[in-house]
Amino acid sequence: MTESPIFNELTSIVGGENASRDPETLESYAVDGVVPKIILFPGNIEQISEIMKAASQAGVSVVPAGSGTKKGMGNKPLGADVILSTKKLSRVIEHESADLVATAECGIALADLQSCLRRKNQFLPVDPPHVPGGATLGGIIAANDSGPLRLRYGTSRELMIGMKVVRADGRIFKGGSKVVKNVAGYDMPKLFVGSFGTLGIIAEATFRLYPVPESSGTYIASFESLDDAHGAVRSLIDSALVINAVEHLNPALAGTMAERLGFGSDFNRYTLAVRIMNVSRAVEDQMKAVMDITRGSGGKGFIIGAENEEAFWHEVREFPWRSSEQAGAVLKAGVLISDVPRVFLMLDEISGKYGIRARAAARAGNGIVIISIDGDGESVINSVKELREFSESAGGSLTVREASPDIKPALDAWGGMGSSLGLMKRIKTAFDPGNILNPGRLF
Amino acid sequence: MQSSTKETIERPPGWKKDFGERLTRILGRDGVIYADDELLAYDADALTGYRIKPLFVVLPGTSGEVSRVMKMCYEEDVPFVPRGAGTGLSGGALPTEEGIVISLARMNRIIEVDIPNERVVVEPGVTNLSVTNAVSSYGYYYAPDPSSQIVCTIGGNVAENSGGVHCLKYGVTANHVLGLEVVLPDGEIIETGGKTPDHPGYDIMGLMVGSEGLLGIVTRVTLRIIKKPETVKTLFASFDRIEDAGASVSGITARGVIPAGMEIMDNLCIRSVEEAVHAGYPVDAGSILLVELDGPRAEVDAQMPVVEEVLRGHNALEIRIARDAKERDLFWKGRKNAFPAMGRVSSDYYVQDGVIPRSKLAQVLGRIGELSREYGLSVGNVFHAGDGNLHPLVLYNSKNEGESEKALELAGRILGVCVEAGGSITGEHGVGNDKKRFLSLMFDENDLDTMNLMRCAFDSKGLSNPGKVFPTPRTCVEQGMKPYAGHPLHKAGLGEMY
Numbered sequence: 039m040t041e042s043p044i045f046n047e048l049t050s051i052v053g054g055e056n057a058s059r060d061p062e063t064l065e066s067y068a069v070d071g072v073v074p075k076i077i078l079f080p081g082n083i084e085q086i087s088e089i090m091k092a093a094s095q096a097g098v099s100v101v102p103a104g105s106g107t108k109k110g111m112g113n114k115p116l117g118a119d120v121i122l123s124t125k126k127l128s129r130v131i132e133h134e135s136a137d138l139v140a141t142a143e144c145g146i147a148l149a150d151l152q153s154c155l156r157r158k159n160q161f162l163p164v165d166p167p168h169v170p171g172g173a174t175l176g177g178i179i180a181a182n183d184s185g186p187l188r189l190r191y192g193t194s195r196e197l198m199i200g201m202k203v204v205r206a207d208g209r210i211f212k213g214g215s216k217v218v219k220n221v222a223g224y225d226m227p228k229l230f231v232g233s234f235g236t237l238g239i240i241a242e243a244t245f246r247l248y249p250v251p252e253s254s255g256t257y258i259a260s261f262e263s264l265d266d267a268h269g270a271v272r273s274l275i276d277s278a279l280v281i282n283a284v285e286h287l288n289p290a291l292a293g294t295m296a297e298r299l300g301f302g303s304d305f306n307r308y309t310l311a312v313r314i315m316n317v318s319r320a321v322e323d324q325m326k327a328v329m330d331i332t333r334g335s336g337g338k339g340f341i342i343g344a345e346n347e348e349a350f351w352h353e354v355r356e357f358p359w360r361s362s363e364q365a366g367a368v369l370k371a372g373v374l375i376s377d378v379p380r381v382f383l384m385l386d387e388i389s390g391k392y393g394i395r396a397r398a399a400a401r402a403g404n405g406i407v408i409i410s411i412d413g414d415g416e417s418v419i420n421s422v423k424e425l426r427e428f429s430e431s432a433g434g435s436l437t438v439r440e441a442s443p444d445i446k447p448a449l450d451a452w453g454g455m456g457s458s459l460g461l462m463k464r465i466k467t468a469f470d471p472g473n474i475l476n477p478g479r480l481f
Numbered sequence: 482m483q484s485s486t487k488e489t490i491e492r493p494p495g496w497k498k499d500f501g502e503r504l505t506r507i508l509g510r511d512g513v514i515y516a517d518d519e520l521l522a523y524d525a526d527a528l529t530g531y532r533i534k535p536l537f538v539v540l541p542g543t544s545g546e547v548s549r550v551m552k553m554c555y556e557e558d559v560p561f562v563p564r565g566a567g568t569g570l571s572g573g574a575l576p577t578e579e580g581i582v583i584s585l586a587r588m589n590r591i592i593e594v595d596i597p598n599e600r601v602v603v604e605p606g607v608t609n610l611s612v613t614n615a616v617s618s619y620g621y622y623y624a625p626d627p628s629s630q631i632v633c634t635i636g637g638n639v640a641e642n643s644g645g646v647h648c649l650k651y652g653v654t655a656n657h658v659l660g661l662e663v664v665l666p667d668g669e670i671i672e673t674g675g676k677t678p679d680h681p682g683y684d685i686m687g688l689m690v691g692s693e694g695l696l697g698i699v700t701r702v703t704l705r706i707i708k709k710p711e712t713v714k715t716l717f718a719s720f721d722r723i724e725d726a727g728a729s730v731s732g733i734t735a736r737g738v739i740p741a742g743m744e745i746m747d748n749l750c751i752r753s754v755e756e757a758v759h760a761g762y763p764v765d766a767g768s769i770l771l772v773e774l775d776g777p778r779a780e781v782d783a784q785m786p787v788v789e790e791v792l793r794g795h796n797a798l799e800i801r802i803a804r805d806a807k808e809r810d811l812f813w814k815g816r817k818n819a820f821p822a823m824g825r826v827s828s829d830y831y832v833q834d835g836v837i838p839r840s841k842l843a844q845v846l847g848r849i850g851e852l853s854r855e856y857g858l859s860v861g862n863v864f865h866a867g868d869g870n871l872h873p874l875v876l877y878n879s880k881n882e883g884e885s886e887k888a889l890e891l892a893g894r895i896l897g898v899c900v901e902a903g904g905s906i907t908g909e910h911g912v913g914n915d916k917k918r919f920l921s922l923m924f925d926e927n928d929l930d931t932m933n934l935m936r937c938a939f940d941s942k943g944l945s946n947p948g949k950v951f952p953t954p955r956t957c958v959e960q961g962m963k964p965y966a967g968h969p970l971h972k973a974g975l976g977e978m979y
């Protein structure tokens with residue numbers, strides 16, 4: 039099989055030095071146990087186009103990959119013949135600081151893009167996990183991954199204005215433009231945000247940027263009860279404060295975080311972290327208001343020292359600091375803002391019932407809850423099932439971001455996709471009639 | 482498989498009457514408009530240069546009715562055009578001769594106001610402003626604010642991805658729509674997105690926003706509302722040269738200030754607006770720049786001096802800060818009435834909607850001035866400067882032989898300049914019927930083919946608002962939309978199935 043002519047053809051497109059068929063390397067790129075037959079490192083969009091043309095003709099499956107930080111997401115692929123790594127597409131194509139816009143190749147590590155943008159005191163305000171681990175721009179877009187800052191700035195969906203994509207048949211197209219406001223033609227880039235590499239290879243993206251705020255402050259408050267903590271969230275949201283992030287940690291996670299950061303004991307309570315980024319005066323004023331509001335709901339807290347602030351948010355973003363081999367699962371619930379407490383209560387309930395440990399961080403102003411479940415296989419599977427039933431019956435969703443290999447096959451990564459599933463499949467068939475792009479990953 | 486409205490469809494005699502009766506059975510007598518004189522009210526949107534009388538206009542009251550009507554259309558190959566308030570400026574709601582208009586005007590209920598979750602759920606015929614009105618007593622508002630907001634509908638806003646004067650900071654409709662119920666062209670009812678975040682799967686909702694009625698009819702919309710800012714401060718600065726106003730705009734953002742809105746008007750617009758609404762603008766100024774800052778008081782207080790400094794550095798003549806909400810409204814009233822006011826100075830005008838990178842404002846304005854002189858037609862400039870969205874108003878008199886054509890040609894040249902500067906042919910009004918011939922200035926064959934791939938997944942017959950947006954009609958048959966065939970390697974026994 040590995041000697042078949044298609045793999046030689048693919049190798050000749052990128053050159054021998056940019057292709058690997060070494061068994062150990064192949065093994066290290068396995069996706070949910072599916073070992074690829076070749077890894078390709080194309081150096082430009084034309085090569086990607088050639089690869090896709092050849093692959094679609096031969097009918098070999100192609101899995102696009104950035105740094106692999108999210109390769110545990112999604113259902114087990116039906117095929118992963120070719121891993122198409124975007125690592126060599128890592129240039130910033132332009133940074134028009136006067137227009138607050140930048141275009142970059144999608145294999146660039148977000149961290150590298152940010153350090154380039156920072157030179158002009160600007161940034162792309164997305165803060166998903168795995169950035170220190172090399173998360174690439176393309177991977178973040180394809181997974182629509184996000185972090186606490188989405189409260190203020192939205193996810194990459196909100197920030198992306200244009201993109202260049204290679205289709206399954208190798209044709210290169212662009213969608214959107216390089217200006218922040220544009221309604222010409224369909225908003226094609228939106229289709230690719232969250233598409234998990236199933237519709238095309240994202241090669242370039244253009245984003246709107248923001249100036250780096252002058253100053254930042256974070257207030258941490260812990261509460262006697264969940265009601266009190268949620269009451270504070272309500273008041274914060276209902277205020278005219280401009281808040282960058284409100285993270286609500288359940289007691290189990292607050293305890294772990296305090297330990298990791300050396301905040302001392304007595305942190306096993308519902309805890310809020312509120313971050314404000316603005317001109318210094320506005321940070322000071324608003325931090326005071328945050329203090330008053332949280333105190334009013336019975337919160338006790340402190341302003342985190344400047345030297346620890348970034349470390350704290352790093353921990354929040356990277357929670358649950360997990361390698362994919364570890365037992366258990368990492369979940370993301372999307373629920374109503376007002377249902378976040380119900381998710382927390384549910385976690386208590388299933389912890390008691392199944393003997394699992396459930397730690398959770400909610401983007402309390404958005405209704406996103408990142409949940410880590412540790413426990414034996416069966417208990418984790420049952421917990422996921424119950425949580426999903428709950429989230430879906432409350433109009434939301436529950437996705438499995440990662441799960442240990444022993445239980446992953448028993449879990450559906452996505453849950454129900456609702457009444458638009460049929461249309462999604464028609465779109466997939468239109469873009470990828472041979473089902474060669476990340477087949478099975480999404481559906 | 483037809484997507485052009487030009488080809489006539491052979492219908493048996495009596496077909497029209499029969500079809501009308503079937504529609505009446507679904508919608509009741511008052512749900513179908515047949516009479517010629519009543520149909521006239523629907524023959525155009527706000528781009529009145531194009532007029533076409535449809536077969537019928539239907540006024541469904543529920544998504545179920547919309548679905549039944551569309552199913553009938555799909556069975557009978559009858560094209561249909563969705564319509565909100567008809568304030569569109571690109572001919573998007575222009576009827577087709579062979580088809581019907583589906584007006585969403587009757588579906589105008591606010592279904593749910595959910596303050597704790599910051600969501601409002603509405604039917605598509607609800608007007609933009611009434612969303613804000615429904616939540617303002619709670620201190621909330623709906624951010625996208627097209628100047629037509631008193632009349633235009635949320636359905637129309639979704640279809641056009643409408644903007645407004647505050648989208649520099651707060652984004653456009655796409656950033657505020659969280660969920661949709663859609664009747665697909667074949668009548669199937671689907672939901673996409675919702676009140677909760679991050680639904681798994683493709684972002685169908687994102688595609689629907691800005692799809693100009695080509696992918697189906699939106700029958701319910703979940704919107705995000707946001708809290709009113711603590712403080713709002715509005716100022717205007719006058720300049721001799723419009724280029725200085727333009728350069729101030731990127732000067733302000735370069736200093737790290739993102740105002741809620743920045744709007745520019747040239748002398749021609751200032752004068753016509755002053756005459757119409759007396760906003761207090763200096764009529765002898767070459768141009769004015771309106772800047773609005775909002776947010777926490779300390780932030781606005783810190784940024785105001787920065788803005789003033791930038792304006793002075795760009796030769797501002799006068800800077801006036803609105804003293805109170807009343808004066809602020811007056812400043813805005815002038816801006817929001819710029820189009821209608823133009824109607825007083827010129828018998829006809831044609832609004833363009835090009836976008837350019839903010840940093841190219843001064844350069845592009847100069848070029849528009851040159852073109853205006855070359856064609857001997859006045860061009861008024863009023864625009865959302867903060868996001869580079871220009872609205873050049875080409876003034877002409879349609880009674881003068883050949884002047885309409887000349888105006889159209891000039892408008893097209895202006896779009897060419899915008900695209901050359903790295904911009905877009907439309908920032909918020911949509912392509913519609915009007916700008917479809919310019920779409921290929923931005924998109925090549927591959928780009929358009931890809932959009933069509935998508936369209937065909939929604940509407941294989943091309944019946945939903947046909948003849949709009951795309952420069953040449955495209956069908957779905959030649960699209961290689963084969964059913965899944967299996968990998969050749971698998972078939973040859975070379976590959977293994979996982």
Ligand SMILES: Cc1cc2nc3c(=O)[nH]c(=O)nc-3n(C[C@H](O)[C@H](O)[C@H](O)COP(=O)(O)OP(=O)(O)OC[C@H]3O[C@@H](n4cnc5c(N)ncnc54)[C@H](O)[C@@H]3O)c2cc1C
Pocket residue numbers: 526527562563564565566567568569570572573574585605626627628629632633634635636637638639640641642643644645646693694695697698699700820821909910946
């Ligand atoms: C004076 C004036 C000022 C304006 N100012 C602005 C401005 O500041 N910013 C801006 O963005 N626009 C502006 N517009 C343009 C216009 O108001 C917007 O495009 C508006 O969103 C159109 O809404 P409508 O309800 O009138 O839609 P219509 O004109 O009826 O329809 C517009 C398009 O939407 C489709 N459509 C309507 N309803 C639905 C539905 N339920 N489902 C699917 N498709 C549908 C139609 O087929 C058509 O293609 C202005 C127009 C005028 C006349």
